[in-house]
Amino acid sequence: MKNEMKLEFDSISANEAFARVTVAAFMAQMNPSMEEVADVKTAVSEAVTNAIIHGYQGEIHKITISGRIEEQQLQLEIADQGVGIQDIKKAMEPLYTSRPELERSGMGFLFMEAFMDEIQVSSKPGEGTVVVMKKMIGQHGA
Amino acid sequence: MSKNLEMQTEQKIIGNTLWIKVPQELDHHSADQICREADRLVRERDIGEITFDFSDTVFCDSSGIGMLMGRYKMMKALGGTVRAVQVGERVGKILMLSGIRKIIQVEQKAGGKTE
Numbered sequence: 001m002k003n004e005m006k007l008e009f010d011s012i013s014a015n016e017a018f019a020r021v022t023v024a025a026f027m028a029q030m031n032p033s034m035e036e037v038a039d040v041k042t043a044v045s046e047a048v049t050n051a052i053i054h055g056y057q058g059e060i061h062k063i064t065i066s067g068r069i070e071e072q073q074l075q076l077e078i079a080d081q082g083v084g085i086q087d088i089k090k091a092m093e094p095l096y097t098s099r100p101e102l103e104r105s106g107m108g109f110l111f112m113e114a115f116m117d118e119i120q121v122s123s124k125p126g127e128g129t130v131v132v133m134k135k136m137i138g139q140h141g142a
Numbered sequence: 143m144s145k146n147l148e149m150q151t152e153q154k155i156i157g158n159t160l161w162i163k164v165p166q167e168l169d170h171h172s173a174d175q176i177c178r179e180a181d182r183l184v185r186e187r188d189i190g191e192i193t194f195d196f197s198d199t200v201f202c203d204s205s206g207i208g209m210l211m212g213r214y215k216m217m218k219a220l221g222g223t224v225r226a227v228q229v230g231e232r233v234g235k236i237l238m239l240s241g242i243r244k245i246i247q248v249e250q251k252a253g254g255k256t257e
Contacts, residue, residue: 013169013170013171013174014171016169016170016171017167017169017171020201038201038232041201042201042202042203042236045169045170045201045203045205046203046204049169049170049203049204049205052170053170102208103177103208103209103211103212104204104205104208105204105205105207105208105211105240106204107204107207107208107240108203108204110204110239111203111204111236111239114239
């Protein structure tokens with residue numbers, strides 16, 4: 001099975017729910033377990049929230065999610081054209097947050113890593129950030 | 143933009159406890175609304191404890207953790223406490239992973255395997 005989708009939406013916080021519910025609907029054809037759906041929803045929510053808060057710093061611009069299903073693998077690419085990340089390694093450290101005044105827990109990347117099989121972050125200051133996440137779905141047996 | 147973005151979160155003050163019903167989905171969007179409202183009430187009223195009731199909550203991400211940590215710090219500074227009650231399986235997993243159980247009292251939903 002192969003399937004692709006692309007979603008583009010404004011970086012407003014109400015769209016966090018829209019994004020994760022849409023991705024959950026897209027992956028439904030993979031016959032995921034409830035837990036797999038919840039894991040992916042959490043990871044999507046983290047990446048989209050990062051784009052809104054950190055990438056665009058509250059300004060309203062576009063976020064895109066490209067989804068791809070290939071056999072049992074789900075791949076999601078979440079991209080913004082925001083400020084980018086200076087030091088990706090540091091940004092991914094648990095409990096690190098660039099915005100402590102916003103009461104961020106610093107656990108966004110930790111949750112993405114915990115709930116997906118693989119995550120890659122690429123970013124250029126001033127150009128934006130792309131997060132690619134992969135997860136094998138439906139391995140829980142027929 | 144308009145009024146319909148206002149919170150649908152229920153809250154009440156019982157004695158000196160601020161009880162907040164957490165919505166079904168706790169993310170950056172809903173957490174922000176809850177924080178604003180909770181902080182206002184803590185400023186205006188004599189609150190010694192905030193109880194977050196998770197009985198309806200089936201989704202929580204790191205913004206929910208940020209909300210709890212922030213309220214914990216605020217209440218600790220005032221000599222008060224924060225509790226999370228009626229926590230279901232999924233939220234329980236997120237709270238466990240975050241390590242927040244070390245600083246905040248978490249009570250699981252009775253019966254365990256619901257939702």
